[in-house]
Amino acid sequence: MASKPLSQEFTKGLWGENPIFRQLLGMCPTLAVTNAVINGIAMSLATSFVLIFSSLVVASIKKLIPSQVRIASYIVVIASFVTMADRFLAAFFPPISKNLGPYIPLIVVNCIILGRQEAFSSKNSVGRSLIDAFGMSLGFTLALLVLSSIREILGAGTWLGHQVLGSWFEPWIIMILPPGAFLTLGILLGIIILIDQKLQRSK
């Protein structure tokens, strides 16, 4: 694994191992908060912050931690960064903190983060782990952006709060409700598998 070129360590998070579309991890925040683009962005930023710093810490201290207590230690590290992100949002961006409600504290149990620590940071160097974390964060952010854009445009006729569809458009309220999240994710997954199959065949 360590023989992979660094650029590939980064790009795999965007497409080949995209945490949402390929690994299907972290579905809870993905489905729940993508009803508006602003929520998707805030969630991505908070998750990226936690993922990058947790990877940094875990990769730095991996040799000190006995393997029997590694999961407990990782969770404490992750939970610390999540709490920081949560307090920061509550102090400086109260409306966003209110919108995201319990989903910021729930980043603690987001499997993308623990998954990357267990599968990657605990076995790789600090630099490589950071590159991996940045790639995964960007992949997560892109996925949430696509999902929340589709849902907000169809469900409310707006993008980031700006009207993009004219008054002729009757918002599909279902798109900002939970079923809209499942519909959008399912259709996107199908499209991505189709594209991937095309790419594989043309190789």
Add this chain to the structure above:
Amino acid sequence: MSLSSRMVIVLTAVGIISGGLLSTVGILTRARIEANRLREIEEAIITVVPGAKTNTKIYEEKDFTVYTTRNDQGQIQGFAIYTAGTGFQDKIVLMFGTDAEINKIFRLTILDQKETPGLGAKITDKEAFLKYWENKDCSHPLMLKKPPVAQEELGASEVNAITGATISSEAVLATVNASLAKLRSLIQAGTIQIEENNGQ
């Protein structure tokens, strides 16, 4: 070093470092978070009681807080009532303002709700819901008009329901009516006293 003592040391160290960091973050952000909450209430009071310059908290219990508000001459302007009731999904937290005699509701504002987006969540919408609450006669319990009619056709103490969100509309109505009754009984019992000329 034996494995078990290494495990204990590592976990303790991780816990202590994390706890120390978090209490620092907590101390750094606490004042701001509290200020945000207070400012939100302050802004809501100005919204629901037009002309309110100062306010004093005169009564507080769980999900029910009463403020008196005064204009710039220090005269009592009315009450701002912060309250919460059960909505369709979760608590609806709201604030409304009345005159000093509790005969008239000035305005209503929703502070927090988790009603269905596009349906019940319209209780936060001025055009769809909140405008019908402006300057309503509340000497009698308010009533819901269903289906909604034009604003001119509403009775003095009638407010329009939201089509498709009767439960949310009723929840707001019931919360306001219950709060009005509670405020009146608290004044009658002498728990809340208003000193009319105590304006600084």
